[in-house]
Amino acid sequence: MKQNTKFKYSEAVSYSDDAQGLKCHTVDIWQSELPVGQEACSEYWIIFIHGGAWRDPEITSSFAEAAVAVLQDSTQKHNIRGFASINYRLSSHPNHPASPSHPEDPSRNAVHPDHLCDVQNGIDYLQKRFQFGSRYILVGHSCGATLAFQTINNQKQSSGMPIKETVPPQAIVSAAGLYDLVLLRDSDSEPPSCQGFLSHAFGSDEEVWRSQSPVYGNYDATWSEGRVAVLLQCSEDEYVSPMQLTVMEKALQGWSRKEGRLLVCLTVSGRHDDCWKMGYGLAYGVETALDHLVAKPSHG
Numbered sequence: 001m002k003q004n005t006k007f008k009y010s011e012a013v014s015y016s017d018d019a020q021g022l023k024c025h026t027v028d029i030w031q032s033e034l035p036v037g038q039e040a041c042s043e044y045w046i047i048f049i050h051g052g053a054w055r056d057p058e059i060t061s062s063f064a065e066a067a068v069a070v071l072q073d074s075t076q077k078h079n080i081r082g083f084a085s086i087n088y089r090l091s092s093h094p095n096h097p098a099s100p101s102h103p104e105d106p107s108r109n110a111v112h113p114d115h116l117c118d119v120q121n122g123i124d125y126l127q128k129r130f131q132f133g134s135r136y137i138l139v140g141h142s143c144g145a146t147l148a149f150q151t152i153n154n155q156k157q158s159s160g161m162p163i164k165e166t167v168p169p170q171a172i173v174s175a176a177g178l179y180d181l182v183l184l185r186d187s188d189s190e191p192p193s194c195q196g197f198l199s200h201a202f203g204s205d206e207e208v209w210r211s212q213s214p215v216y217g218n219y220d221a222t223w224s225e226g227r228v229a230v231l232l233q234c235s236e237d238e239y240v241s242p243m244q245l246t247v248m249e250k251a252l253q254g255w256s257r258k259e260g261r262l263l264v265c266l267t268v269s270g271r272h273d274d275c276w277k278m279g280y281g282l283a284y285g286v287e288t289a290l291d292h293l294v295a296k297p298s299h300g
């Protein structure tokens, strides 16, 4: 019965085989309880990646809860096979007022590409378990948006830790994204904070910041599965300037020219974190992506 779509919730499912069993190597899952039917080819997994400047211990996988609640009740719910929200190791934040990081804590001392490795491991776990291939939408907020685009650009990265090669998503919904890291630092307000967390997350070599910035991706070459990119900006964002969206829109323009692809930029109301705290902003982005994916199904 369409009206009875229910999603079974599993909290903190481990995606890693490490013996430590770290909480940061887990994913929350909401799985549709409907039997896989004829509509399976129009059903998507929605996979969330949280923000928090790679370091904020108060922003975790649970950031997706409000958007999941909105989407479970939306007209698009029949096109959703499940939701997942990925935790990943954070970078150090020794000055956090309530929970400063400890130098020995393996979950709070990550440096690029650790965050990305974890996200790719989470997606790999979900892809193996649920077999959805490219039929998923990656939804990233703030640095989670950076990570979402990095999963496409870093498929074959060979230096450092091995990164799982996951099948890229058919759509990305990115909200308040950090797309050009050097520009982010250069447009920092007073008192500056970006230099600090960017150095903790990527080290001091700005060439790494540049090469890891989503604006320098070659999406025409690397994202052949991609059919929709929805870029959201928050009208009262206190951290991210509208320039970030402008440069990313430009970076995706060549990719978007191919027939059947959609690049949309949307403005949602509220401050940097309101779009996930209230859920409506992220849900609106996901609904926009699903509208296009389902109206023009690909049979590839």
Ligand SMILES: Nc1ccccc1C(=O)C[C@H](N)C(=O)O
Binding pocket: 052, 053, 055, 056, 142, 143, 193, 194, 239, 240
């Ligand atoms: N300064 C930023 C610039 C861009 C994006 C996020 C932030 C943050 O500070 C977010 C987070 N609430 C934090 O304090 O870590």
